[in-house]
Amino acid sequence: MMTLAFIVSFFCVSLAQVLAMVRLIKGPCVGDRILALDTMAVNAIALLILLGLAGGTQIYFEAALIFAMLGFVSTVAYARFVLRGDIIE
Amino acid sequence: MRTVFLRLLPHPILSLLLTVVWLLLVNSFSLGTLVLAVILGLVIPVLTAAYWPDRPRVPRLGRLAVYLVIVMWDILVANVTVAFIVLFRSNRAMRTHWVVIPLDLKTPEAIAILAGTITLTPGTVSADLSAEGRCLLVHTLDTADPDEESKGIKNRYERRLKEIFE
Amino acid sequence: MTMEIADIAIALALLSGAFFTLVGSIGLLKLDTPMKRVHAPTKAGTLGVGSFLLASMIDGFAYRGGSLHELLIMAFLFVTAPISANFISKVNMHRGDIDPTPPPPGERTWATFNTGPADKAGDGPM
Numbered sequence: 001m002m003t004l005a006f007i008v009s010f011f012c013v014s015l016a017q018v019l020a021m022v023r024l025i026k027g028p029c030v031g032d033r034i035l036a037l038d039t040m041a042v043n044a045i046a047l048l049i050l051l052g053l054a055g056g057t058q059i060y061f062e063a064a065l066i067f068a069m070l071g072f073v074s075t076v077a078y079a080r081f082v083l084r085g086d087i088i089e
Numbered sequence: 090m091r092t093v094f095l096r097l098l099p100h101p102i103l104s105l106l107l108t109v110v111w112l113l114l115v116n117s118f119s120l121g122t123l124v125l126a127v128i129l130g131l132v133i134p135v136l137t138a139a140y141w142p143d144r145p146r147v148p149r150l151g152r153l154a155v156y157l158v159i160v161m162w163d164i165l166v167a168n169v170t171v172a173f174i175v176l177f178r179s180n181r182a183m184r185t186h187w188v189v190i191p192l193d194l195k196t197p198e199a200i201a202i203l204a205g206t207i208t209l210t211p212g213t214v215s216a217d218l219s220a221e222g223r224c225l226l227v228h229t230l231d232t233a234d235p236d237e238e239s240k241g242i243k244n245r246y247e248r249r250l251k252e253i254f255e
Numbered sequence: 256m257t258m259e260i261a262d263i264a265i266a267l268a269l270l271s272g273a274f275f276t277l278v279g280s281i282g283l284l285k286l287d288t289p290m291k292r293v294h295a296p297t298k299a300g301t302l303g304v305g306s307f308l309l310a311s312m313i314d315g316f317a318y319r320g321g322s323l324h325e326l327l328i329m330a331f332l333f334v335t336a337p338i339s340a341n342f343i344s345k346v347n348m349h350r351g352d353i354d355p356t357p358p359p360p361g362e363r364t365w366a367t368f369n370t371g372p373a374d375k376a377g378d379g380p381m
Contacts, residue, residue, distance in 0.1 A: 005266035009307075012273035016280035020296075023283050031289050031347040038339050039283055039296040042304055045328065046276055049307045053269075053314055061324065068328050072335040079342035083349055083367070116324040168275060168302045175282035175295050185291060187357050208337035209301075214293050215337070216344035216356075217365045226356060226365060228344065230294045 006054050013050060017043045034078050041071025097131075099138040102147065104130040148198075148253045156249050160206055167211040174212065174231050186235040188213075188227045190242060199254040200225075206246050213238070261317035265310045272306030275299045289347045290354075297340040301332050 017040060024036035045064045052060035098104060108130035115122045134141075174183070194200050204215040204225060212230035219226070232238045282295020308325040315322030345367045347353050356365065 001266055002262055005269045009269045009273040012277040016276045019280040019284045023292075029289050029347065030350055031343050032292060034346060035292060035296060035343050036283065038343070039280060039300055042296070042300045042332070043276060043280070045332075046272065046304045046307050049304070049311055049325075050269075053265075053307075053311055058322075065328055065331075068331050068335075072331075072339060075339045076342055079339075079346050082346050083342075110327065113324045113327050116322055164298075164302065168298055171282075171294060171298050172275065172278045175278055175285065175299070180285070180287040180291075183291065185288070185354075187354070189357055204341065205334070205337035208297060208340050209333070212294065214290070214297065214340050214344060216290070216341065217348060217367050220364055220366050220368075222366075228290050228293070230291060 006050070009050055010047075010054075013043055013046050017047070030082055034075060034082075037078070038071060038075045041067060041075070045071070097135065099144070100134045100141060103134050103141075106130075107133055152249070152253045156246075156253060159245075159249075160209070163206075163210045167209065170211050171230065178231065183231045184233065186229050186232055186238075188229055188232075188235045188239050190225045190227055190239050192223055192225055193243075193247060194251060194255070196254050199250045203246055203250055207242060210246075213242070258317065261313060265313050265317075268306050268310035268313065272303045272310065274303075275306060276303030279303060288353065290344065293340050293343055293347075297336050301336045304332055305329050 020036050020039040020043060024033055024040070027033055045067050048060045048064040048067065052058065052064075108126045111126040111129050112118065112122060115126075192200060192203075194203060200218070200222065204218070207213050207215040207225070207227055212232065214228045214230075215225055216228050217226045218224075227239075227242070229235065229238055276299070279296040279298075279300035282299065283292055286292045286295060308329045312322060312325045315325075348356060348365070348367050358364070
């Protein structure tokens with residue numbers, strides 16, 4: 001039962017990652033591309049947690065935490081660059 | 090006495106938060122980690138006090154906890170609603186609207202929490218604040234009546250936040 | 256017996272997390288205007304990761320003697336998701352990719368369009 005749940009989860013999250021990448025390539029607006037990148041960062045956290053659960057280890061936790069922080073900061077930096085033409089004023 | 094207390098403990102809630110976050114990062118509880126967490130929680134606010142000159146008013150914590158429980162329940166409901174709309178409604182059938190919500194709240198913390206709540210709850214995303222901070226621009230995914238939506242948000246969240254912060 | 260209950264709870268949390276993550280990305284691809292697209296990933300994607308973290312916490316309490324540090328990621332995601340959504344909406348408004356917005360009653364304009372003299376001096380990246 002657990003194996004089946006893991007297989008289904010890995011499949012769904014990977015598919016979600018591919019769908020977000022399609023939106024990243026298709027665009028058409030800058031806002032969509034930023035949103036797709038943000039979604040991909042969140043899905044990457046989900047994949048890391050799944051890997052840690054399936055492997056029974058804790059070593060992916062720090063990576064997931066750093067992905068959460070860097071994903072947020074890069075989204076804000078990108079949006080701010082489009083809004084103001086500058087990141088640090 | 091009071092000024093000494095203020096100098097040593099400029100942000101009590103920040104100190105508490107730092108202690109809890111350090112304990113969670115270490116992820117195992119012993120007396121040693123607790124002592125180190127309390128030291129960090131006391132020293133970091135004092136060292137960085139120069140960058141946080143304003144002291145925000147301490148909100149009513151009990152009511153804030155009730156508010157958080159309500160918001161968590163609404164997030165669960167919101168996600169089921171949004172999943173249903175995304176999967177089973179065609180794009181043309183969705184009735185999207187811009188809704189302008191006039192704000193009664195004055196404190197920046199309360200407005201920030203209200204905007205965050207609106208984004209995480211059913212079918213609404215807060216998009217922008219007006220230049221003088223008196224209205225909030227909200228985008229709704231699928232509503233029949235925008236005025237009803239605005240009234241609902243004011244009644245359910247803004248009234249409670251006003252009690253907590255003002 | 257308790258192990259079986261824990262396993263069932265973990266499997267349920269995993270499946271609901273997978274469902275919500277997938278719905279978020281399907282919404283990102285299916286919806287047709289930029290502002291509609293902001294709705295799906297900010298809500299569904301965040302709750303999806305929240306479910307995975309819940310599964311990880313149940314696993315920790317059932318097999319490893321307790322772990323709460325998943326709460327850190329969960330709290331961080333739930334605090335930052337609205338801020339990202341807000342910034343992306345501002346980008347959409349700023350670039351004019353969406354329906355015209357109604358004016359705020361009793362005020363000049365929205366904060367995104369409120370440019371001071373310092374902003375007008377330099378040119379943006381566009």
